[in-house]
Amino acid sequence: MPFDLDWSSIDDVLLDMDGTLLDLHYDTTFWMHHVHEIVGRLTHESPDVIQKRFTDELKTHEGTLTWYCTDYWAEFFGIDLMAAKRELAHLIRFRPHAEPFLQALKKSRLRTLIATNAHRDVVTLKLEVLPLDQMVDGIVSSHDFGVAKEHPDFWRHLFEQHAIDPGRALFIDDSPKVLDAAEQAGVREIIEIRHPNLAMPPRSHWKKGIEDFDALLPSLEAIGT
Numbered sequence: 521m522p523f524d525l526d527w528s529s530i531d532d533v534l535l536d537m538d539g540t541l542l543d544l545h546y547d548t549t550f551w552m553h554h555v556h557e558i559v560g561r562l563t564h565e566s567p568d569v570i571q572k573r574f575t576d577e578l579k580t581h582e583g584t585l586t587w588y589c590t591d592y593w594a595e596f597f598g599i600d601l602m603a604a605k606r607e608l609a610h611l612i613r614f615r616p617h618a619e620p621f622l623q624a625l626k627k628s629r630l631r632t633l634i635a636t637n638a639h640r641d642v643v644t645l646k647l648e649v650l651p652l653d654q655m656v657d658g659i660v661s662s663h664d665f666g667v668a669k670e671h672p673d674f675w676r677h678l679f680e681q682h683a684i685d686p687g688r689a690l691f692i693d694d695s696p697k698v699l700d701a702a703e704q705a706g707v708r709e710i711i712e713i714r715h716p717n718l719a720m721p722p723r724s725h726w727k728k729g730i731e732d733f734d735a736l737l738p739s740l741e742a743i744g745t
């Protein structure tokens with residue numbers, strides 16, 4: 521179903537990466553299965569024991585940069601985390617209509633920035649598979665600012681460093697807590713991605729959202745250049 525958006529009120533389009541532009545299936549498969557198998561081969565613990573150790577630790581870091589920090593988890597598990605992530609690189613792919621959406625943005629007067637909580641190492645890995653950096657005007661990692669997107673300081677740094685007027689910005693993400701933070705930071709238009717993981721059914725946690733970018737494409741293409 522088309523999403524009603526007044527593009528003339530927008531100058532900057534801020535896009536999350538994992539679960540928004542890219543299929544979250546890659547990340548979920550890695551963190552919920554693959555990493556436990558690798559650790560299990562080293563420690564001979566059962567997958568259940570590793571999973572519990574991981575989820576208990578993860579809970580204490582919810583909404584912080586540590587949650588997203590590959591260096592931290594490499595040390596926690598005692599493995600080469602990026603090598604492990606690379607083993608699943610074949611699962612890194614666009615979500616439906618993300619590519620034509622980015623192409624239409626590129627043709628428009630709008631500035632497009634990716635705003636991600638992913639560690640720079642992970643961003644680099646994804647760019648090896650998909651040339652996202654060539655499709656947008658910039659990629660911002662919250663690790664550059666030292667605070668996650670869930671934190672008000674992330675938004676202050678982002679707006680200052682890139683001269684963004686939040687009152688003329690659109691933000692799209694799949695995390696309800698991040699969407700809340702964007703709203704509190706004064707971002708004008710906020711849209712939830714409701715089908716972040718293509719291997720799972722769609723879900724809806726936020727008041728405004730779309731399943732796929734095809735809901736925004738007709739109105740975006742209609743604004744011309």
Ligand SMILES: [Mg+2]
Pocket residue numbers: 536537538539540693694695
């Ligand atoms: Mg996401």
